[in-house]
Amino acid sequence: MIEHDVVCPFCGCLCDDLELVCEGGKIVKVQNGCALAESTFMNDVRLPSPIRRTESGWEDISYTEAIKETAEILQGADRPLLYGWSSTHGEAQSIGVHIAELIGAVIDNTSTVCHGPSILAIQEVGHPGCTLGQVKNRADVIIYWGCNPIEAHPRHMSRYTTYATGFFVPDAQRERTVIVVDTRRTDTAGIADEFVQIEHSGDYAVLSALRAIVRGKASVIPAKVAGVSKEQLIRIAEICKTAKFGAIFFGLGLTMSRGKYKNIRNAIELTDELNRHTKFVISPLRGHGNVYGSNEVFTWMTGYPFAVDFARGIAFYNPGETTAVDILRRGECDAALIVASDPGANFPRAAAAHLAKIPTVVIDPHVNATTALSRIHIPCTAAGIDAAGTAYRMDGVPIRLKKVIDRGYPDDAEILKKIYDRLNGGKEL
Amino acid sequence: MTEIWVKNACVIDPIRGINGEIMDITIRDGRIVESVSDRADVIDAQRCLTLPGGIDSHTHVSGTKVNFGRYMSPEDMRAGRTKRKGKMHVTSGYYVPTTFGNSYRYSAMGYTTLLEGAMAPLEARHTHEEFTATPHQDMLANTLFDGNWAVMDAVREKDIRKTAAVVAWTLKAARGYGIKLTNPGGTEAWGFGEDLTGIHEMVPHFAVTPAEIITTMIRANELLKLPHSVHLHCNNLGKPGNYQTTLETFDIVPDLNPDRQTLYATHVQFHAYGGGTWKNISSKAEEITRSVNSKPQIVMDMGQIMFGRTMTMTADGPMEFNLHCLHHNKWSNHDVELETGSGIIPVTYSKKSAVNCIMWAIGLELALLTKNPYQCLLETDNPNGAPFVKYPEIIGLLMSKRYRDEECATLATGVEQRTSLCALERELDWHDIAVMTRAGQAKALGIINQGKGHLGIGAEADIAIYPIRTDSVDPAREYRKVVEGFQKTRYTIKRGRVVSRDGDIIVDGANATFWVDAKVPEDLRMENDPEFIKRFEQFYTVRMSNYPVQDVYLPRGRRIETEVFT
Amino acid sequence: MKCILNTGRTVPQGTSVEHKGSDNYRSVTSAGFLNPVDMMMLGIEDGDRVRLTTPAGYIVLTARPAEGVARAEIFVAIGPYANHIISSETHGTGMPDFKSQSVEIEPTEEPVKSVGELMEAIGGLRYDRT
Incomplete structure (x- = not known):
């Protein structure tokens, strides 16, 4: 059986044109997808049943037992942390927020170690963006800054930018100018018309220089800025100003390096400046398939995209204080529920280490590094493979993930709902 | 079976011609009925003002840009926050509250x-997700068509039937209610950073004009027999001198429907400016209302602004950028491929700004100068002019000349000469207010038949009982009591259940979403049109099969089917 | 040698990300990419091991040459190896210095640990029954 127009849940591109060949309840072939999609669908090894860590090792337990104990752990905690959410659907995220509200927990999602700084910048200066189709149909200048789509978003360029045929850009390869800005000469840099190699932590200075040039103040720019020649900067500024439609995509090269959210702010203000000359947009390349959805769901329910602390009864937000890494680093939380993510692998050691000191429950289809740090791991469906639900693409377009096969696992939303009901004294949500 | 017996209600129900009669209302299983049994729960209204549930016919509460307004504004989230209480979830935000905040405060x-x-079809799923989280109101979504490529192609071909077919397909795919045009053509031009300045200017690359889009869409709307009319945000919003564009637009609107208007012009305050610069801007409310008073085919809403901080958000991307260049505050923009645009910026309307004072005056003038209250509905384009929690103050201002005078005395100098507000003696009465906040909306939206906006037998039992005794309050003098009275109902009844008492929500909500399934002849079904499919697959970034909103997003969807046209 | 530790996503990291116990995941996230000139300065060859030290601790990686990596920089795919030595300080932003951690690099004979060993070093217990 062939499933058409399947959505790949892996990265923020949410490509929805995959063809999956299924035989006997198994996916046997993936067409149109990238290597990441292929491994997502084809190489999907699951934890068979809930497990609990004991003095002597791991033991299998029932779902009922696992859910009961999870509820007890959360009920008994003074400062629980609910973290993750980005690789599951909005339906599960929404129940997660309800649990956090009910028990006065901190809830945070993986944007905290991804585009959290971009959100902070947007909260300062806003976000001139668009859906990806605007870029595909109109953009004649594409800038990839501090990101490497060939590795992290392999089909971004063929579906939405460099190689995509657009209404106003019928001959994409010839009509689009691609600029790549990075500290490393990546494979993406290899296909650029202009590669701007900047010194480590030089992004802020280079962005400031470009803003000055666009404002007509090139005379104040020295011969080299963070390793980039003035000539190249002037050339780049000119390409941008004379573009019909320019689009900047940026990645963790800006959010994780020195300056963090101030880098993004500067990039947004450059975009703002360029809009006084032509049309320009800017967008973060979001990583996890539904990380943007976690921001959306958190926002309409609590008012904040991540790092929400319900300890005082109201929704409180203060990144740096209520963000997961900081709470773990300070050893502040006394229980953790990790859903659809792997802080064990992705957080600095000192933060991850605290998870092993407290009762930590993982709800995730796969064994991951956090499994080793947990007390209980409850396997569930994987959104987009054996569970349907809503995901938000990196540009905010909501797409329904499909249930392609049934592997007999419970949906994480269902598990979370049972935990909620127990915490709520048996009352239904 | 649940029954409620509301006794001693002072009812104003304009659609049924009831004006301040003391009567009982009986409810069974969500609807108004002739009588109930003795086992019914009794609510003694104590002769308080009792109206059909309020209807907002133009507000921004759900979807991509509203949520982005929240996302980018932690300062506003802090400005209005409440704890979990009984059935009420935590809420955040003042001018862009969370979904629960919107729902509780409206209730x-x-x-x-x-x-x-404003709902972009490509992002409709998002709007419906937030509708589900806005549990105490029935929801409808205006669907954006202002820059829709397939529509503009059909308009260029002067093909009304094809235009109608595209609308029908899109409304169904988006689970939308009616046609919304926001700065028609202008949002497409904004795709390349341009805007349009008049209704006869060509949309770049598409060879159609806003006037052609508007008139063709009006014809298509009536051909499809949609319950609501075309809902228009005129071109040139917010620009001094724009009243001429607005008048020109009104002049091309035919009178095609005996049951309702043919054009709903929204937030007209923003479209009623004289002058040519911010220095000489003036009110053209008299000209606008003269036109509306002579054209039964037009209904407008006020777009009242109120002083204070709020957030502007609209599909009108170029307008927001212009505003950003004035305010230098944060700016978000979000253009939607093949469909529309949008922009968001925070603003503060200040009494120290003559421009803001004139804007404030214009909204009130529009309401006071429109003879028939069914033609000028009360709203703020929430949150653009002000958050909806300001509605009671607007009611107070419309009902009391004294209140207006007191406010006028605090405004920037020079405002009096540029508006006529201070000279207007008219004070609206309770009946006018009932029309402007529910009956008029129900008629304009075409939902009287759905049991909305009135309390007749069979109607949905949506009822608001306010702590106001119309026989003992003089709104002209005691306007503060009016404002307070409209801020918190004693009871809000939604589909036969008391959902809110004295300002607190007491049950979990179970709203419905109304959408229109407009029927077209077999040969006009876009899902079978090879050219439409080809263009869709080429230029959208989602597959056509993944575009329509699935039924699971409307857990209590109410489909309104229209008759197929020939 | 003083270097800046830069981390990021790669396709091999992405395709093995749901197989954290696999040899493949271990090899792609424990590879440290260095400019060939820096490797020469360190006196190491492709496949030799290097020890990276920061105030947070140390980790052993397999060195790989990459022309695109700037001098005085080492690129490692995101994962538990790089995170073993990255400071958890976020400077009030919630975001650690995943791309700007200073490290000291030296050749070593020590073996590369497994992901399970890294997790056990912080109090975990590996689960390897799948």
């Missing part, structure tokens, strides 16, 4: 039905 004010003013 406390007696509102039971809301029309989201």
Whole structure:
């Protein structure tokens, strides 16, 4: 059986044109997808049943037992942390927020170690963006800054930018100018018309220089800025100003390096400046398939995209204080529920280490590094493979993930709902 | 079976011609019935003002840009926050509250039905997700067509039937309610950073004009027999001198429907400016209302602004950028491929700004100069002019010349000469207010038949009982009591259940979403049109099969089917 | 040698990300990419091991040459190896210095640990029954 127009849940591109060949309840072939999609669908090894860590090792337990104990752990905690959410659907995220509200927990999602700084910048200066189709149909200048789509978003360029045929850009390869800005000469840099190699932590200075040039103040720019020649900067500024439609995509090269959210702010203000000359947009390349959805769901329910602390009864937000890494680093939380993510692998050691000191429950289809740090791991469906639900693409377009096969696992939303009901004294949500 | 017996209600129900009669209302299983049994729960209204549930026919409460307004504004989230309390979830935000915040506060004010003013079809799923989280109001979504490529192609071909077919397909795919045009053509031009300055200017690359889009869409709307009319945000919003564009637009609107208007012009305050610069801007409310008073085919809403901080958000991307260049505050923009645009910026309307004072005056003038209250509905384009929690103050201003005078005395100098507000003696009465906040909306939206906006037998039992005794309050003098009275109902009843008491929500909500399934002849079904499919697959970034909103997003969807045209 | 530790996503990291116990995941996230000139300065060859030290601790990686990596920089795919030595300080932003951690690099004979060993070093217990 062939499933058409399947959505790949892996990265923020949410490509929805995959063809999956299924035989006997198994996916046997993936067409149109990238290597990441292929491994997502084809190489999907699951934890068979809930497990609990004991003095002597791991033991299998029932779902009922696992859910009961999870509820007890959360009920008994003074400062629980609910973290993750980005690789599951909005339906599960929404129940997660309800649990956090009910028990006065901190809830945070993986944007905290991804585009959290971009959100902070947007909260300062806003976000001139668009859906990806605007870029595909109109953009004649594409800038990839501090990101490497060939590795992290392999089909971004063929579906939405460099190689995509657009209404106003019928001959994409010839009509689009691609600029790549990075500290490393990546494979993406290899296909650029202009590669701007900047010194480590030089992004802020280079962005400031470009803003000055666009404002007509090139005379104040020295011969080299963070390793980039003035000539190249002037050339780049000119390409941008004379573009019909320019689009900047940026990645963790800006959010994780020195300056963090101030880098993004500067990039947004450059975009703002360029809009006084032509049309320009800017967008973060979001990583996890539904990380943007976690921001959306958190926002309409609590008012904040991540790092929400319900300890005082109201929704409180203060990144740096209520963000997961900081709470773990300070050893502040006394229980953790990790859903659809792997802080064990992705957080600095000192933060991850605290998870092993407290009762930590993982709800995730796969064994991951956090499994080793947990007390209980409850396997569930994987959104987009054996569970349907809503995901938000990196540009905010909501797409329904499909249930392609049934592997007999419970949906994480269902598990979370049972935990909620127990915490709520048996009352239904 | 649940029954409620509301006794001693002072009812104003304009659609049924009831004006201040003391009567009982009986409810069974969500509807108004002739009588109930003795086992019914009794509510003694104590002769308080009792109206059909409030209806907002143009508000921004759900979807991509509203949520982005929240996302980018932690300062506003802090400005209005409440704890979990009983059935009420935590809420955050003042001018862009969280979904629960919107729902609870509207319910406390007696509102039971809301029309989201702008939904991009590509992002409709998002709007519907937030509708589900806005549990105490029935929801409807205006669907954006202002820059829709397939529509503009059909308009260029002067093909009304094809235009109608595209609308029908898109409304069904988006689970939308009606046609919204925001700066028609202008949002497409904004795709390349341009805008249009008049209704006869060509949309770049598409060879159609806003006037052609508007008139063709009006014809298509009536051909499809949609319950609501075309809902228009005129071109040139917010620009001094724009009243001429507005008048020109009104002049091309035919009178095609005996049951309702043919054009709903929204937030007209923003479209009623004289002058040519911010220095000489003036009110053209008299000209606008003269036109509306002579054209039964037009209904407008006020777009009242109120002083204070708020957030502007609209599909009108170029307008927001212009505003950003004035305010230098944060700016977000979000253009939607093949469909529309949008922009968001925070603003503060200040009494120290003559421009803001004139804007404030214009909204009130529009309401006071429109003879028939069914033609000028009360709203703020929430949150653009002000958050909806300001509605009671607007009611107070419309009902009391004294209140207006007191406010006028605090405004920037020079405002008096550029508006006529201070000279207007008219004070609206309770009946006018009932029309402007529910009956008029129900008629304009075409939902009287759905049992909305009135309390007749068979109607949905959506009822607001306000702590106001119309026989003992003089609104002209005691306007503060009026304002307070409209801020919190004693009871808000939604589909036969008391959902809110004295400002607190007491049950979990179970709203419905109304959408229109417009029927077209077999040969006009876009899902079978090879050219439409080809273009869709080429230029959208989602597959056509993944575009339509699945039924699971409307857990209590109410489909309104129209008759197929020939 | 003083270097800046830069981390990021790669396709091999992405395709093995749901197989954290696999040899493949271990090899792609424990590879440290260095400019060939820096490797020469360190006196190491492709496949030799290097020890990276920061105030947070140390980790052993397999060195790989990459022309695109700037001098005085080492690129490692995101994962538990790089995170073993990255400071958890976020400077009030919630975001650690995943791309700007200073490290000291030296050749070593020590073996590369497994992901399970890294997790056990912080109090975990590996689960390897799948």
